[in-house]
Amino acid sequence: MNEQKTKIDAITLPTIDLPWLFRIISMQRQSLPQGGYRFGAEIFHEKASLAVTWIASKQDDRLQEGCIVTPRWSTRAVSTNGKIIINRLLPVTSPSLVNLFDTVPYEWVSNRKYIHEAKQLVEVLPDYFIKLLNGIFVDHIRFYRYLTGPSSLNGHHNVQHGNFVHTIEVAKNALLLAKDRPLICQEILILASLLHDAGKADEYQYNYKRGVFEISSRGALLGHKLSIVEWIAAAIAQYQISIPDTQHLSLLHALTAVKGAPDWVGIREAVSPEAHLLSMADRLSGQDDLYKQTMPTKEGFGRYHKHLKGRPFLVA
Numbered sequence: 114m115n116e117q118k119t120k121i122d123a124i125t126l127p128t129i130d131l132p133w134l135f136r137i138i139s140m141q142r143q144s145l146p147q148g149g150y151r152f153g154a155e156i157f158h159e160k161a162s163l164a165v166t167w168i169a170s171k172q173d174d175r176l177q178e179g180c181i182v183t184p185r186w187s188t189r190a191v192s193t194n195g196k197i198i199i200n201r202l203l204p205v206t207s208p209s210l211v212n213l214f215d216t217v218p219y220e221w222v223s224n225r226k227y228i229h230e231a232k233q234l235v236e237v238l239p240d241y242f243i244k245l246l247n248g249i250f251v252d253h254i255r256f257y258r259y260l261t262g263p264s265s266l267n268g269h270h271n272v273q274h275g276n277f278v279h280t281i282e283v284a285k286n287a288l289l290l291a292k293d294r295p296l297i298c299q300e301i302l303i304l305a306s307l308l309h310d311a312g313k314a315d316e317y318q319y320n321y322k323r324g325v326f327e328i329s330s331r332g333a334l335l336g337h338k339l340s341i342v343e344w345i346a347a348a349i350a351q352y353q354i355s356i357p358d359t360q361h362l363s364l365l366h367a368l369t370a371v372k373g374a375p376d377w378v379g380i381r382e383a384v385s386p387e388a389h390l391l392s393m394a395d396r397l398s399g400q401d402d403l404y405k406q407t408m409p410t411k412e413g414f415g416r417y418h419k420h421l422k423g424r425p426f427l428v429a
Contacts, residue, residue: 137157138177149170152202154167164195169201173202177253181205221261234306283395313332317332366383
């Protein structure tokens with residue numbers, strides 16, 4: 114009987130500098146006759162997508178599909194059955210000055226236009242804001258829901274990936290409004306745009322039995338504005354991120370200000386230019402999507418939508 118032999122080849126890793134951070138797309142585990150396990154994983158970064166394998170005596174429960182990791186390379190680059198042999202994968206549990214949008218696999222978001230635009234937005238942020246963003250989204254389940262969930266159930270951007278598309282639209286709208294307005298702090302505006310609906314990652318949950326998104330208990334009781342404030346406070350405390358006080362307060366104000374809120378509620382109306390521009394950019398993106406949903410194919414009146422408070426009218 115012919116035994117199937119494991120093919121082992123020496124390989125040369127790419128001459129480009131490999132990134133140190135990857136995201137696990139999938140993992141496999143195989144028990145070995147002598148004890149222990151052989152693990153395999155597909156890991157992703159925009160610069161390199163690799164298949165790796167390693168042997169360990171036990172499983173590291175921190176390694177899960179979707180989490181971010183750093184490979185510990187072997188001294189000699191060798192592959193077996195098309196997988197690069199490494200010493201192990203280590204989970205990354207603290208934020209650093211990396212762009213997490215470089216680690217978003219195609220399986221999460223296939224339309225790379227929005228990923229590339231998000232990367233460009235992050236690249237202009239100061240270090241402490243990048244650390245804050247990464248501290249919030251080092252939780253890969255939260256990051257996945259941020260990228261794939263809807264922005265509403267029955268309103269604007271109410272489809273898969275809707276919240277992420279809306280987020281990028283808001284950031285682009287806000288920057289257009291900020292052009293030639295020197296009083297605007299663009300870093301505050303960009304991060305507030307990226308985070309203004311981030312709490313919806315926990316506000317909506319997918320009902321696999323019904324095949325639809327539903328509001329969660331957190332969404333019903335707290336809402337996305339309180340969630341993002343909680344996440345910001347937790348990230349700053351856990352990772353000891355030092356943010357200038359005025360920048361911190363301005364960011365929180367832009368994220369929580371509500372037009373027409375009475376004083377006794379404890380929520381303030383917008384008083385900063387960043388908060389005003391964020392509100393306008395948010396409404397513009399939402400209305401644009403509702404128009405797309407309800408406009409007729411030809412000129413005239415479209416379908417009624419309660420959020421538009423009427424039927425939109427199209428001029429040919």
